[in-house]
Amino acid sequence: MLKKSPDMQRIAVTAQEIPPYGEKLLRDCFLDSSDRRPSIHDLIEVLNGKNTRKMSGLGRTVASVVDCIISRLERYSLELEKRIAERTAELVREENNVNELLRDMLPDIVRKLRNKLPIEAENFDDAGNLFTHFPEFAHVCSQSQPLFIIRLLHRIYTLLDGLVEQHDVYKVETIADSYMVVSGVPVRNGAFRHAGEIGNLALRMLAAVQPMSSMVMTGVDFQLRLGMHSGPCAAGVVGNRMPRYCLFGDTINTASRMESHGEGGKIHISQSSHQILHQIAGYKTEARGYIEIKSKGKVETFWLLSSDL
Incomplete structure (x- = not known):
């Protein structure tokens, strides 16, 4: 959970103080369709592409807070990708173990079962x-x-x-x-x-x-x-x-x-x-x-x- 800084506690942002691109960006983040929402990289490109030198003190504070949040989201995203990769590798290992066990229990039958082929008894x-x-x-x-x-x-x-x-x-x-x-x-x-x-x-x-x-x-x-x-x-x-x-x-x-x-x-x-x-x-x-x-x-x-x- 993000800990509030003294600057964040003093912020009371109104609709008039949010830049036009910021309002659109916020609205896009809450779209129902996940495909239409901006990604972390999209947010970084938009924010980095704006000139913050002419912003008021409040604007620079908001931008700083947003940068902090995005930085944490990036770290979380990288950590999540790492965990997903580890779990995927574990899943592949378990699947291989299951396949090996099935081959031992049902020799040459596993392929037919998976391909929904008829299995007939042999002499x-x-x-x-x-x-x-x-x-x-x-x-x-x-x-x-x-x-x-x-x-x-x-x-x-x-x-x-x-x-x-x-x-x-x-x-x-x-x-x-x-x-x-x-x-x-x-x-x-x-x-x-x-x-x-x-x-x-x-x-x-x-x-x-x-x-x-x-x-x-x-x-x-x-x-x-x-x-x-x-x-x-x-x-x-x-x-x-x-x-x-x-x-x-x-x-x-x-x-x-x-x-x-x-x-x-x-x-x-x-x-x-x-x-x-x-x-x-x-x-x-x-x-x-x-x-x-x-x-x-x-x-x-x-x-x-x-x-x-």
């Missing part, structure tokens, strides 16, 4: 699916505080997310302690590469999480259990509000069965994944034998032990 002939789970998670939850569980999962998922970024795979979702990734979807990568990417990722996940077992809870063997399967599936966006990119098909169910019928600290793989890894070469597996799988009957499965790649 993928070759996809490698991996499910992970901690068998002792329920026991740990029953013996721990909720905040500890949240911090634990955040630490584990941050670790796994870092590994996912180093492979040609897409993180589908996480539900509690379950983690699901896929390779060959939404970007196709051939009939063999998907299995290699998933196999290498599974081995690295197992090695990365294993040292954390002793840090969770004394007397609890907190190991990661993994299941892997290769085959065809369908994928597409489900829902309009908070849409999700989801995978469907027997391949997804079989991969889930591989995980649930596996063992802690091991990677349980199906026969199809075993055959593809054998064709790629460089992977060491071990036959588990035939086990009963829901909706499948007795099927032969294997353990993935290591990789030379």
Whole structure:
């Protein structure tokens, strides 16, 4: 707020004492249309263009007060422009973060959504699916505080997310302690590469999480259990509000069965994944034998032990 000076307190301007150009300038400042009002620069040009040497003492005082006001308005305008530029830069950064998050959640779908293009589900002939789970998670939850569980999962998922970024795979979702990734979807990568990417990722996940077992809870063997399967599936966006990119098909169910019928600290793989890894070469597996799988009957499965790649 502008503080009144002694000179301002003594001023009592009448309509007769205001110069003609000053009256017009004041009237223009109060026009309803903002486009027709003079800008700060217009005011400066008008005032600087007038000869104030012949003004009375009152006129010079008024001009001095107006100059002071305009000077403050100029400083305010510059500061406002600076703040607007900073906020605009922040907005651009946030928009980029949102776009990156959307690309991770809905790969190649964001562009179609923004351009109002139709989004149709696709069939993928070759996809490698991996499910992970901690068998002792329920026991740990029953013996721990909720905040500890949240911090634990955040630490584990941050670790796994870092590994996912180093492979040609897409993180589908996480539900509690379950983690699901896929390779060959939404970007196709051939009939063999998907299995290699998933196999290498599974081995690295197992090695990365294993040292954390002793840090969770004394007397609890907190190991990661993994299941892997290769085959065809369908994928597409489900829902309009908070849409999700989801995978469907027997391949997804079989991969889930591989995980649930596996063992802690091991990677349980199906026969199809075993055959593809054998064709790629460089992977060491071990036959588990035939086990009963829901909706499948007795099927032969294997353990993935290591990789030379």
